[in-house]
Amino acid sequence: MEPSGNEFLRGTLKTIVLKLLTERGRMYGYEITQSVKERTQGEVVLTFGALYPVLHKLQQEGLLITESVEVDGRLRKYYTLTPRGNETALQKVSDFERFVEVMKHLLQPAPVLSMGQ
């Protein structure tokens, strides 16, 4: 996506991560970036620099819990939603859907007033 796209992305990153976790249950960082890439056909590419601060912020807020598992001799950290995280995810997704709706109205050309003729 273009650089201006990144600007829009920044505000929705939390929502994206929460939404993915409601669907998939348990994910690790790289898996999240791959999943986002696949579903947007490569339009949205999350760098580790963007993703991990968001994940750890959500963890600090008590919306995610982590679990470290050794895979191929490396420690892999899996993230899962807490019950509160689940609620927040639903809330954020519906808020975002409403926002997109509103934005669509805003982007449509203003209807021409042709009543009473």
Add this chain to the structure above:
Amino acid sequence: MEKLNPQQVAILYRHLDQNGTDDALIEELLDHLACEVEHFMWIGLSFEMALEKVRLEANAKAVSHLRDVYKIELTMTDEQLRQASLDDIVFEFRNKAYGAYDLRQEYRKSLRTALVLSLGLSMMLVALLSVFSNRNWSYMSVWGAMWMLGLVAVAYAAGTWFHQRIQHKYRMAE
């Protein structure tokens, strides 16, 4: 899908370490980069080329930028700061799992347990010595009372130690 061997993972680890990655982040970033390298190798690059690509992405600038983001975004809130101990503040952004954080957290408890244990043991020893010198034993005497008290202290210390160990295991498993 081809997996990296420990030597190749070690090369990545050194790269992250030299670029100044935070202790608390390094394991997770290592896994992330290793996954990326494996992905590049899977689509047909050699390890060296895949490594170079990932190195370019995770260069010193990116890593230091990440650290700055953490300092701004993830510092403790005022609420947390009010409740945080000195240990929490010192160990923020550092690797708590390594062990030093735990040792410091448990220090007071361990000291108390050790004190009770040594007190109990020495009381038992004194009582025992008195038995040998007097050649008679009664629970109703001063020495008998001392023996019992020592026994209780040792039992208490052993119990606390055991409890602490279980708690520690539970924390490590998190």
